[in-house]
Amino acid sequence: MAGSIKGPALFLAQFAGDEAPFNTLENITKWAAGLGYKGVQIPTFDSRLFDLDKAAESAAYCDEVKGICADAGVEITELSTHLQGQLVAVNPAYDHAFDAFAPASVHGNPAARQAWAVDQMKKAAVAARRLGLDTTVSFTGSLAFPYLYPWPQRPEGLIEEAFAELSRRWLPIFDAYEEQGVDIGFEIHPGEDVFDGATWEMFLSACNEHTRCRINYDPSHFLLQAMDYLAFIDLYHDRICAFHVKDAEFNPDGRQGVYSGYQSWVNRAGRFRSLGDGQVDFSGIFSKLAQYGYDSWAVLEWECCLKSPEQGAAESAPFIANHIIEVTDKAFDDFAGGETDMGAIRAMLGTA
Numbered sequence: 001m002a003g004s005i006k007g008p009a010l011f012l013a014q015f016a017g018d019e020a021p022f023n024t025l026e027n028i029t030k031w032a033a034g035l036g037y038k039g040v041q042i043p044t045f046d047s048r049l050f051d052l053d054k055a056a057e058s059a060a061y062c063d064e065v066k067g068i069c070a071d072a073g074v075e076i077t078e079l080s081t082h083l084q085g086q087l088v089a090v091n092p093a094y095d096h097a098f099d100a101f102a103p104a105s106v107h108g109n110p111a112a113r114q115a116w117a118v119d120q121m122k123k124a125a126v127a128a129r130r131l132g133l134d135t136t137v138s139f140t141g142s143l144a145f146p147y148l149y150p151w152p153q154r155p156e157g158l159i160e161e162a163f164a165e166l167s168r169r170w171l172p173i174f175d176a177y178e179e180q181g182v183d184i185g186f187e188i189h190p191g192e193d194v195f196d197g198a199t200w201e202m203f204l205s206a207c208n209e210h211t212r213c214r215i216n217y218d219p220s221h222f223l224l225q226a227m228d229y230l231a232f233i234d235l236y237h238d239r240i241c242a243f244h245v246k247d248a249e250f251n252p253d254g255r256q257g258v259y260s261g262y263q264s265w266v267n268r269a270g271r272f273r274s275l276g277d278g279q280v281d282f283s284g285i286f287s288k289l290a291q292y293g294y295d296s297w298a299v300l301e302w303e304c305c306l307k308s309p310e311q312g313a314a315e316s317a318p319f320i321a322n323h324i325i326e327v328t329d330k331a332f333d334d335f336a337g338g339e340t341d342m343g344a345i346r347a348m349l350g351t352a
Contacts, residue, residue, distance in 0.1 A: 004327045005289060007298035008320035009039030009077045011244065014302050015309055016046050025049045025065065029072035036317035039077040040069065041137065041299045044124055045084060045101070055130065056123035062130035076131055077297040078242055081124045081138040082187065087117035088169050089141030089193070118169070122176045129180040135241050135296065136177075137185045137216040140166060140203060142193045159202075166193060167206035170213070177212040185216035185242035196225060197232055204239075214241040217289075218301065219280050220248035224270035225258060230284050237292035244301040245320055247278030265305040274304040274312040275319040282323050290325040298324065 010032045021027040025042075028049065032040055042065075044052040054061045069076055083101040090098050090110065099107040106112040121138070128136050144162035147154050177184055186203075188194055194203045200215070207213050217240045222229035233240070250270045255261060260268035275282070286298075300316045302309055346352035 003295040005243075005286065005294060005298050005324050006077075006296060007039065007245075007324055008037050008317045009041060009074075009297045009299040010035075010037045010313065010317075011041040011043075011080065011299050011301045012049060013041075013043040013046065013080060013082075015313065016043070016049055018048070023048055026068050026072070029069050029074050032313075033073040035314050036321065037074060037300075039075045039297050039299070041077045041080055041297075043080045043082070044120070044127070045081070050079075052120060052123055052127060055127035059130050062127060066131060076133060077135075077299055078133060078185070079124055079128050079131070079136045081121055081136055081184075083139075084117045084120040084124070085138030085184075085186075086141050086192075087113055088121065088173070089143050089166055090114070091143050091146050093146045094142070114169075118173060121173050125177045125180040125182045128182045134181065135183045135185055135214075137187060137242050137244075139189065140170070140186050140192045140194045142191060144193050145191060145195075162193060163202050163206040166203060167208075170207055171210065174207065174210040174212045178210075183212050183214045183241045185214045185240075187216040187218050187221075187244065189218070189221050190225070195221070196227060197235060200236065213239075215239045216242040216244060218244035218246055219285055220244075220246040220272055220278070223248045223278075223280055224250055226250065230281065230288055233285070233288040233292065237288075237294070240289070240292075240294060242296060243289065243294065243298050245275060245282070245298050245316070246301040246303065247273045247275050247280045247282075249273055249278040268305075271305045272303040274302065274307040275300065275316045277304070277307065282319075286323045286325055290327050 012028055015022050015028060017023060021031040029040055042050050044050055066076065087098060087101055095110055099113065102113045102116055106116050124136055143165055144159055147158060186194055188196065188200055194200050204213055215236060219229040222232060248271065252269045256263065256269045258270065260270050265271060298320050300320060302312045302316065304312050343352065
């Protein structure tokens, strides 16, 4: 059996800021370590913390990054390319909104923006290898999501062509990751074309079951879709390479349900919460992951609509630590074991 889950770790994206201790990698890693975190997931899209272009060019810079984290007392768990991955595939309906994720030089130019995103994704594979990492986490992007609900009726073949195009865009990226020996764990997330198990299967099939195409498991997005997030682990555990520990709650009523009626985050039926404040069964999740031998990191992703990030981060480190199962190497009845005696076995069965 594989080893135990590692953690607690912290995704730095939601905590980065312009003021100390959130404004530099050195400061924020020391802050995280002081709260009890043993690992950090680094966003490659926040220049205050990490320079992806430099990391892809300079082994010395990667050594410097590793040194900063080691001096603070944390390991790097994964590199995140969520925003760049999002821009690999953008439906024109989202062009204006998603330009904000890219440099000003490519704003208003979808083809240039996509080329920039693909280049960033490939640079992240090189940077991850230089940092000694086997895994990155990302988004798939979306071409079909504006057509999620079939009204007006979708033309025949639209969904199939959307996933075929996703595969055409992602397969060369996967091949670049194969060259570096690095996986991409996709966060399965509404807003992406891959947002549940069915769409994951469609994407994986379109990408020829590529070995580098994997899952960053985040139960909060499944709870908000009223999915069985424990059964998801049973179905797809062999592709799970990363784990975002994020809580959520879904409280439908007579006014709103899964779509949440365009309400603000606080007033939605489905809301992200700090760990322990929502409805996710983390005991069940950690048990399932331990059962299937998941031995990588448990990484807090904090997006609570009520609690401050500082309080959420402080409370979540012990929460994660208390849920990690130290996987046993013994069976409950080992004490009754002994040498196999076929004569005794036949006697017990009455076949001697």
